[in-house]
Amino acid sequence: MIIDANVQPHFRYNAEIRRYLSAPHKLRAIPDVELQWYQAPGGDYRADLYGDGYPGSDPETVAHHLFDEGGADYAILNPLSRGNIADYLLNSRICAGVNDWLLDRWLEPDTSNRFRGTIRINPEDVRGAVAEIERLAEHPKMVQVGVPLQSREPYGKPMFEPIWEAAAAHGLPVAVHVNGGNGVDHAPTFAGHAYTYPGYAAFMPLNSFVHLATLIIEGMFGRHPNLRFVFADGGYDILTPLMWRLDTFWMSMRDQTPWVDRFPSEYLPGHVRFCSSALDGPTDTSQAERWMDFTDKADLLMYGSSYPHWSTTEPETVVAGLNEGQREKVLWRNASDLFGISARVEGSLT
Amino acid sequence: MQRRAVCAVEDLPPGTMKLVQAGKFGVGVYNIAGSLYAIANYCSHEGAPLCLGYTRGTTEYAPEMPDKIRHVREGQIARCPWHQWEFDITTGESLADPKKRVRTYEVDVADGQVYLTA
Numbered sequence: 001m002i003i004d005a006n007v008q009p010h011f012r013y014n015a016e017i018r019r020y021l022s023a024p025h026k027l028r029a030i031p032d033v034e035l036q037w038y039q040a041p042g043g044d045y046r047a048d049l050y051g052d053g054y055p056g057s058d059p060e061t062v063a064h065h066l067f068d069e070g071g072a073d074y075a076i077l078n079p080l081s082r083g084n085i086a087d088y089l090l091n092s093r094i095c096a097g098v099n100d101w102l103l104d105r106w107l108e109p110d111t112s113n114r115f116r117g118t119i120r121i122n123p124e125d126v127r128g129a130v131a132e133i134e135r136l137a138e139h140p141k142m143v144q145v146g147v148p149l150q151s152r153e154p155y156g157k158p159m160f161e162p163i164w165e166a167a168a169a170h171g172l173p174v175a176v177h178v179n180g181g182n183g184v185d186h187a188p189t190f191a192g193h194a195y196t197y198p199g200y201a202a203f204m205p206l207n208s209f210v211h212l213a214t215l216i217i218e219g220m221f222g223r224h225p226n227l228r229f230v231f232a233d234g235g236y237d238i239l240t241p242l243m244w245r246l247d248t249f250w251m252s253m254r255d256q257t258p259w260v261d262r263f264p265s266e267y268l269p270g271h272v273r274f275c276s277s278a279l280d281g282p283t284d285t286s287q288a289e290r291w292m293d294f295t296d297k298a299d300l301l302m303y304g305s306s307y308p309h310w311s312t313t314e315p316e317t318v319v320a321g322l323n324e325g326q327r328e329k330v331l332w333r334n335a336s337d338l339f340g341i342s343a344r345v346e347g348s349l350t
Numbered sequence: 351m352q353r354r355a356v357c358a359v360e361d362l363p364p365g366t367m368k369l370v371q372a373g374k375f376g377v378g379v380y381n382i383a384g385s386l387y388a389i390a391n392y393c394s395h396e397g398a399p400l401c402l403g404y405t406r407g408t409t410e411y412a413p414e415m416p417d418k419i420r421h422v423r424e425g426q427i428a429r430c431p432w433h434q435w436e437f438d439i440t441t442g443e444s445l446a447d448p449k450k451r452v453r454t455y456e457v458d459v460a461d462g463q464v465y466l467t468a
Binding site: 250251255258259263 | 419436446
């Protein structure tokens, strides 16, 4: 079995989202998905997929690529919203529109039962985000909550706690993924603005670790045993040295955060997962198996294709060099445990 | 190991420590609220002079407090001057990782005199 834990479905055309917004918001300015400075040369998505509709916008084509050609059994759909728009109330309506569209165009018509969805929420609107989770959490095909990687505060801050609490209460992991569109964001790296796409894209996932470090150190995982985060842009390969640092600091400064009652790295198995990305892992695959064993990363990583992104990754590329046990965990077992998806029975619609 | 005189009891009142020349690195003899303890002046991390750091308490999680922290075990914790590791003087255990210990020694009092076996 293969579960693809990171797929970005798109509207057929950017303005299609307006059909899913109510009258007061229909005519507002809304950034396009690919409206940001750090765009891949040639477009963010696979050149062969730009056509009549936007890449990744036709459910049948996507199903054909992922399931028939790619060999996946299930795909977790995590659509982008449109950036951290300063009008946080409008942003919340955009998230709700994306969610309604995902149900209307992808999840409810899918009689093969292979797609699962993400409840997009806007963390800058805490009440709105909690309300959106409550509105959709019981839908059987919604399996996670989605937030942007770009944030003006680290996600461990207590202001976000009601959102994480709501997600945990419904058993929904929170997926953090680079968002599309153009919002009011900080510079993409700690040192400021990169000036080329590689300078941006190679290290953008470092932001995940600021979210992760604060979630641990501010006690979010300690207070919410059911809270789980998925870092969907990859970066699992740089997890180990960063956790070494966090563990080392905790040995020294433990008394400042007594609610962290174990080594920070000990929170990982129960609370943290990563999706694979094309940029992850040793370039020499003969080192992959050994590196995966540091920090028990084989228990944390889930295959994610990033389809239809230009860096779409095949399952075999992600598990190259891994042993049988590691392969199985990465390709489906970890995702199956996290999302409660069991092996697909041919012909079954449930 | 050898039992040696440290000082008169009244010269080691509660809340104080005497560093004794014993072994390679010295031994700190502490009076914590009237009870006597001794630990090696040698941090198990990188060998820093442990007893020359702060002697203080530590913290525990207290969700009911405004700052969510309670100060406990006052005077019972040796804080390494180099990397701030905390050790419980009464047991020699590191607070973060009890597997990382410092050595403890016997202390006794006879005829008003404090003795250390180290």
